[in-house]
Amino acid sequence: MLKLLIVLGFLILNIVQAKLYYIEVKYPLLGKESPPGSPWPMPHFINGTSDQILLLRKKKFQIKTNLEVQCDIVSENVKHYRNVIFPPKIYNPQRKRLREHKYLNVLSINIAQSKECPKYPHSNMDESYNLTISSNEAKLNANSVWGALRGLETFSQLTYFDTDNKLVMNDSTVIIDKPRFVYRGLLVDTARHFIPVPILKKQIDAMAYHKLNVLHWHIVDDQSFPFELKTYPNVTEKGKYSDAHVYTQNDVKSIVEHARLRGIRVIPEFDTPGHVESFGRAFPEFITVCWKDGKPYQPIFGVQGAAEIINPTNEYVYPVLKDILTEFRDVFPDEYIHLGNDEVYYECWKSNPDIAKWMEKMNFSDYHHLQAYYSSKLLKIVQDLDKKSTVWQDVYDNGVDLQKGTQIQIWKDSSILPEHGTWSDYLNKVTKDGYAAILSSPWYINFISYGYQEWYKFYKVEPLANFTGDAEQAKLLIGGEAAIWSEYVDGGNLDSRLWPRLSAIAERLWSPAHVNDPEEAKFRLDEQRCRLLRRGIVAAPILNGYCGNYEYGMAKSNIFDPVFNYGWPNVQ
Ligand SMILES: *[C@@H]1O[C@H](CO)[C@@H](O)[C@H](O)[C@H]1NC(C)=O
Ligand SMILES: *[C@@H]1O[C@H](CO)[C@@H](O)[C@H](O)[C@H]1NC(C)=O
Ligand SMILES: *[C@@H]1O[C@H](CO)[C@@H](O)[C@H](O)[C@H]1NC(C)=O
Numbered sequence: 001m002l003k004l005l006i007v008l009g010f011l012i013l014n015i016v017q018a019k020l021y022y023i024e025v026k027y028p029l030l031g032k033e034s035p036p037g038s039p040w041p042m043p044h045f046i047n048g049t050s051d052q053i054l055l056l057r058k059k060k061f062q063i064k065t066n067l068e069v070q071c072d073i074v075s076e077n078v079k080h081y082r083n084v085i086f087p088p089k090i091y092n093p094q095r096k097r098l099r100e101h102k103y104l105n106v107l108s109i110n111i112a113q114s115k116e117c118p119k120y121p122h123s124n125m126d127e128s129y130n131l132t133i134s135s136n137e138a139k140l141n142a143n144s145v146w147g148a149l150r151g152l153e154t155f156s157q158l159t160y161f162d163t164d165n166k167l168v169m170n171d172s173t174v175i176i177d178k179p180r181f182v183y184r185g186l187l188v189d190t191a192r193h194f195i196p197v198p199i200l201k202k203q204i205d206a207m208a209y210h211k212l213n214v215l216h217w218h219i220v221d222d223q224s225f226p227f228e229l230k231t232y233p234n235v236t237e238k239g240k241y242s243d244a245h246v247y248t249q250n251d252v253k254s255i256v257e258h259a260r261l262r263g264i265r266v267i268p269e270f271d272t273p274g275h276v277e278s279f280g281r282a283f284p285e286f287i288t289v290c291w292k293d294g295k296p297y298q299p300i301f302g303v304q305g306a307a308e309i310i311n312p313t314n315e316y317v318y319p320v321l322k323d324i325l326t327e328f329r330d331v332f333p334d335e336y337i338h339l340g341n342d343e344v345y346y347e348c349w350k351s352n353p354d355i356a357k358w359m360e361k362m363n364f365s366d367y368h369h370l371q372a373y374y375s376s377k378l379l380k381i382v383q384d385l386d387k388k389s390t391v392w393q394d395v396y397d398n399g400v401d402l403q404k405g406t407q408i409q410i411w412k413d414s415s416i417l418p419e420h421g422t423w424s425d426y427l428n429k430v431t432k433d434g435y436a437a438i439l440s441s442p443w444y445i446n447f448i449s450y451g452y453q454e455w456y457k458f459y460k461v462e463p464l465a466n467f468t469g470d471a472e473q474a475k476l477l478i479g480g481e482a483a484i485w486s487e488y489v490d491g492g493n494l495d496s497r498l499w500p501r502l503s504a505i506a507e508r509l510w511s512p513a514h515v516n517d518p519e520e521a522k523f524r525l526d527e528q529r530c531r532l533l534r535r536g537i538v539a540a541p542i543l544n545g546y547c548g549n550y551e552y553g554m555a556k557s558n559i560f561d562p563v564f565n566y567g568w569p570n571v572q
């Protein structure tokens with residue numbers, strides 16, 4: 001009893017302490033405050049001195065490039081970043097006399113491949129760039145237009161409003177920058193809740209503000225099928241929530257185009273054979289019939305599978321899936337299609353006597369063989385369509401023989417389910433077998449808890465922490481992807497769920513591994529959060545305090561408010 005009391009007392013004490021720890025913000029906070037104009041994510045190398053402040057004037061400032069070809073990716077971004085750098089007035093400036101100052105009038109962009117305008121961002125684009133501000137001159141060097149885009153973002157972040165409300169930046173800055181990982185993604189789920197087109201485009205802009213480069217569009221799932229299919233219109237008809245909750249193919253194209261101009265790939269996911277309830281409404285004959293007590297059509301509650309797993313033994317399934325994947329190929333220009341293949345629970349397959357008979361005929365002794373049979377057919381379809389596949393790790397776990405180019409997305413971890421290995425075990429195994437791995441397990445940012453400590457957790461993840469592979473294997477760990485599953489997210493709260501929590505992950509994936517101290521990062525992240533707010537992204541606060549003179553909803557009636565008027569950086 002005494003022991004129990006001590007344990008209880010200890011628990012209560014801990015809870016109180018924990019509460020205090022979260023609520024009470026000690027002042028001053030630990031760590032060093034970041035000066036204005038500090039970039040996020042942190043560049044590979046930065047050397048700034050502050051001997052001189054340069055003033056930027058909207059009418060005089062120019063961005064020049066050495067490009068010898070027309071390139072919309074560059075010209076659009078020159079326009080976009082002018083708007084980002086010189087936002088419409090968001091509050092009444094105090095008119096003050098100017099101090100002595102020097103001006104910065106030109107940013108010169110030098111692209112080594114000056115005769116090339118790539119059509120679409122790709123898996124091995126060169127995003128490196130160097131940026132120097134010296135003697136009132138700004139120079140941005142990049143090998144490709146993609147590096148120029150990333151450098152423009154950094155340049156825009158180096159500018160800030162001084163206390164006289166003038167747009168300035170520091171002279172004498174040298175930045176040498178390149179990404180740590182080539183794949184830096186975000187999964188959005190538009191099936192559980194529909195995300196309106198302008199809000200998706202806004203996230204794409206925010207991704208570019210963090211140098212993220214892949215939007216994994218989990219477009220359909222059990223709950224709804226919001227993609228306009230032309231080959232089988234009844235799939236959309238029966239699968240959508242309502243007419244308003246559909247991405248027409250023109251919508252999709254405009255989103256892909258918006259992303260292309262920001263140097264962001266869009267990888268669509270058509271998740272099968274599980275997660276297909278909405279698809280199955282148009283093709284009920286493709287869905288496995290679950291049996292119970294000798295009777296067909298029995299829902300098996302408590303496990304997934306009652307109305308949402310395709311029956312791989314039905315040969316009519318494959319031509320239809322081929323038609324749909326062909327449509328995906330035609331609408332999405334990326335080299336990859338994501339085939340899902342996660343969470344295929346076998347209970348329903350196991351309950352079905354016809355499947356058992358079929359498997360006997362095929363000499364399949366195990367349901368893994370059945371899933372492998374299905375997955376292989378789909379992988380072959382995608383290969384025949386001249387695309388590469390990404391799959392959730394389940395396909396690999398089930399021993400499917402995969403083509404070498406296949407990318408495997410790691411989402412499992414013993415912290416999610418104890419029977420799983422740790423994500424580092426999976427990274428070790430997958431890369432050892434020669435496949436490219438994308439880490440997602442520790443970055444399911446739909447899970448929320450109280451306080452800013454949460455981004456600490458995302459920030460502190462080190463993908464290579466327990467990595468045992470050699471250099472060749474390390475190259476196969478191509479990056480990571482945050483996932484925002486949308487059970488409790490729609491257009492209304494997406495901004496504040498994503499940002500700035502995703503900002504933490506973006507820095508982990510871009511910046512060198514040693515940039516990993518959240519106590520150092522928190523002030524800089526707070527600055528990035530305020531930057532987002534001024535750019536119209538309703539990012540959540542992480543520290544007590546305030547964002548300069550602008551807060552959400554504070555603009556006076558006759559003055560532009562970036563949050564209410566989102567669109568000034570080219571979003572229709
Ligand atoms: C950083 O800047 C200082 C002051 O301009 C300079 O002396 C130093 O050489 C620079 N370091 C590097 C590595 O560029
Ligand atoms: C810019 O210059 C100011 C004023 O000299 C200085 O306090 C600040 O640290 C500098 N900012 C950066 C990012 O180096
Ligand atoms: C940036 O500068 C570094 C060091 O001088 C150099 O090795 C690299 O090639 C430069 N990168 C670009 C894109 O110009």
Ligand SMILES: *[C@@H]1O[C@H](CO)[C@@H](O)[C@H](O)[C@H]1NC(C)=O
Nearest residue numbers: 232233234235281282283284
């Ligand atoms: C949906 O359309 C397809 C192809 O036209 C057809 O095979 C299928 O039976 C239709 N589904 C329903 C439920 O009518």
Ligand SMILES: *[C@@H]1O[C@H](CO)[C@@H](O)[C@H](O)[C@H]1NC(C)=O
Nearest residue numbers: 358359360361362363364365
């Ligand atoms: C299954 O195994 C039997 C006996 O080895 C063989 O005759 C038959 O061809 C196999 N069937 C298939 C589909 O591989």
Ligand SMILES: *[C@@H]1O[C@H](CO)[C@@H](O)[C@H](O)[C@H]1NC(C)=O
Nearest residue numbers: 422423424425442462465466
């Ligand atoms: C890495 O290994 C350490 C020591 O075994 C362990 O505590 C930690 O949980 C591991 N991290 C991951 C992500 O597996």
